[in-house]
Amino acid sequence: MAEILAVAVQAMATDGVAGMSLSDVARRVGMRPPSLYEYFPSKLAIYDAVFHDGFETLNSVLRAAIPDFENDPIKALRTVHPIFVRWCIENPVQSQLMFWRPVPGFKPSPAAFAPSIEQVGMVRDLLQAAVRMGQLTEGAVTEEGMGLYSFIGSGLITQQLANDPAGGFPDGQYSRLASASLEMWISHYSPADHADRPPTARSTP
Amino acid sequence: MAEILAVAVQAMATDGVAGMSLSDVARRVGMRPPSLYEYFPSKLAIYDAVFHDGFETLNSVLRAAIPDFENDPIKALRTVHPIFVRWCIENPVQSQLMFWRPVPGFKPSPAAFAPSIEQVGMVRDLLQAAVRMGQLTEGAVTEEGMGLYSFIGSGLITQQLANDPAGGFPDGQYSRLASASLEMWISHYSPADHADRPPTARSTP
DNA sequence: GTCTATACGTAGATAGAC
DNA sequence: GTCTATCTACGTATAGAC
Numbered sequence: 001m002a003e004i005l006a007v008a009v010q011a012m013a014t015d016g017v018a019g020m021s022l023s024d025v026a027r028r029v030g031m032r033p034p035s036l037y038e039y040f041p042s043k044l045a046i047y048d049a050v051f052h053d054g055f056e057t058l059n060s061v062l063r064a065a066i067p068d069f070e071n072d073p074i075k076a077l078r079t080v081h082p083i084f085v086r087w088c089i090e091n092p093v094q095s096q097l098m099f100w101r102p103v104p105g106f107k108p109s110p111a112a113f114a115p116s117i118e119q120v121g122m123v124r125d126l127l128q129a130a131v132r133m134g135q136l137t138e139g140a141v142t143e144e145g146m147g148l149y150s151f152i153g154s155g156l157i158t159q160q161l162a163n164d165p166a167g168g169f170p171d172g173q174y175s176r177l178a179s180a181s182l183e184m185w186i187s188h189y190s191p192a193d194h195a196d197r198p199p200t201a202r203s204t205p
Numbered sequence: 206m207a208e209i210l211a212v213a214v215q216a217m218a219t220d221g222v223a224g225m226s227l228s229d230v231a232r233r234v235g236m237r238p239p240s241l242y243e244y245f246p247s248k249l250a251i252y253d254a255v256f257h258d259g260f261e262t263l264n265s266v267l268r269a270a271i272p273d274f275e276n277d278p279i280k281a282l283r284t285v286h287p288i289f290v291r292w293c294i295e296n297p298v299q300s301q302l303m304f305w306r307p308v309p310g311f312k313p314s315p316a317a318f319a320p321s322i323e324q325v326g327m328v329r330d331l332l333q334a335a336v337r338m339g340q341l342t343e344g345a346v347t348e349e350g351m352g353l354y355s356f357i358g359s360g361l362i363t364q365q366l367a368n369d370p371a372g373g374f375p376d377g378q379y380s381r382l383a384s385a386s387l388e389m390w391i392s393h394y395s396p397a398d399h400a401d402r403p404p405t406a407r408s409t410p
Numbered sequence: 411g412t413c414t415a416t417a418c419g420t421a422g423a424t425a426g427a428c
Numbered sequence: 429g430t431c432t433a434t435c436t437a438c439g440t441a442t443a444g445a446c
Contacts, residue, residue, distance in 0.1 A: 016309025018223040022440065034442080035412050043440070101367050102307040104221025147364075147382045148389055152353075155360025159352075162306050177352045184353055188389045227422065239424075240430050248422065 001039050004029055005053065008046050012093045017102045020046075047103055048112045054094030055115035058087050062122065073130035074186065078179070080126070081153075082170070085178045088157045089169040095161060099154050123149065140189035148188070152181040206244050209234055210258065213251050217298045222307045225251075252308055253317045259299030260320035263292050267327065278335035279391065283384070285331070286358075287375070290383045293362045294374040300366060304359050328354065345394035353393070357386040 026033040069076035088095040130136040160174040169175040231238040274281035293300040335341040365379040374380040
């Protein structure tokens with residue numbers, strides 16, 4: 001199963017995520033197409049597995065980087081964020097499935113979605129710790145704070161993959177702005193920046 | 206041609222952008238598939254036209270909103286940004302083609318890409334005006350400033366279309382954060398916020 | 411578990427009549 | 429410009445032998 005998935009990802013990389021065909025995957029693993037059905041009940045099940053394993057792998061990569069900085073959450077964030085961006089840029093097939101909806105008819109199953117929810121929890125815990133230590137304002141862990149954080153990540157990855165797919169990390173035209181965008185977000189929720197004025201008072205309806 | 210394109214967009218909305226088929230489009234316009242080749246030389250040419258017309262339409266929508274505020278560029282930006290986001294969320298097929306790469310084998314032609322470049326120019330001109338009037342720091346019109354601005358837009362639209370496609374604007378889970386994200390960006394390049402300290406330092410003024 | 415054979419449908423695109 | 433007819437190819441998926 002792992003080999004089939006790895007080969008399927010390769011196939012998606014060359015023919016486009018939505019362009020993967022079972023015949024092609026079967027040929028690449030040295031099988032006939034019907035044999036694949038012993039391992040996955042349908043083509044969409046393969047997408048589901050790639051989606052699920054993508055988040056699982058990414059989560060373990062992130063988890064491995066966090067524990068070292070438990071007493072300095074912002075330092076952990078500054079360390080983990082580029083690791084997150086790098087993994088996504090270097091695994092464009094998984095990222096396209098995880099961030100976009102490139103395959104007609106494919107929606108991740110609840111089981112495949114679980115690691116994605118887990119990742120949101122990891123981020124929230126990290127930010128929550130930063131708030132407790134006075135490194136961030138409370139706004140950082142609101143829907144707004146988490147939402148804006150997701151924008152700088154998904155926006156960067158989207159732009160890099162769509163408009164400069166060969167750019168890679170950290171030298172791509174957009175990858176390059178990974179820390180700059182994170183610093184914008186941190187500074188927006190930094191206590192020092194907002195100590196003496198209301199957090200969101202400058203918007204015009 | 207306009208009717209074919211409109212119908213093709215409808216077809217992409219129901220079957221997925223990459224799932225559009227010429228037979229289906231032909232049926233919907235009351236033609237046989239070969240007749241479509243009188244208007245478009247290939248299926249990819251239809252994607253190219255949708256991509257091109259999407260940016261053209263969006264540009265004219267934005268242009269119509271800007272001139273009223275030429276003496277207050279930031280006010281123009283605060284007005285235009287939600288209009289931009291709204292159009293993208295309400296035209297998800299075009300947005301997916303414009304922001305993502307959902308169709309295997311499709312890359313916009315240089316001609317189709319021209320209006321996209323034009324849009325970047327429009328934004329740069331607006332921000333440049335804001336800088337000249339002292340409303341933004343010079344960093345706003347650098348590659349970094351323009352890049353971060355693109356992140357908050359493409360990130361929001363990506364998240365809204367991928368994870369809450371029924372949410373719409375302005376009530377969607379992510380759409381709702383359109384002004385908050387813009388204000389984060391504006392405040393990051395606001396002279397008052399950075400007048401007396403280096404860009405990434407966080408001491409209290 | 412893997413295969414052959416095949417069902418069953420669809421696709422994009424072209425030839426050529428009218 | 430639109431059609432019928434067709435080409436050529438490929439797709440996912442199943443049946444059933446071994």
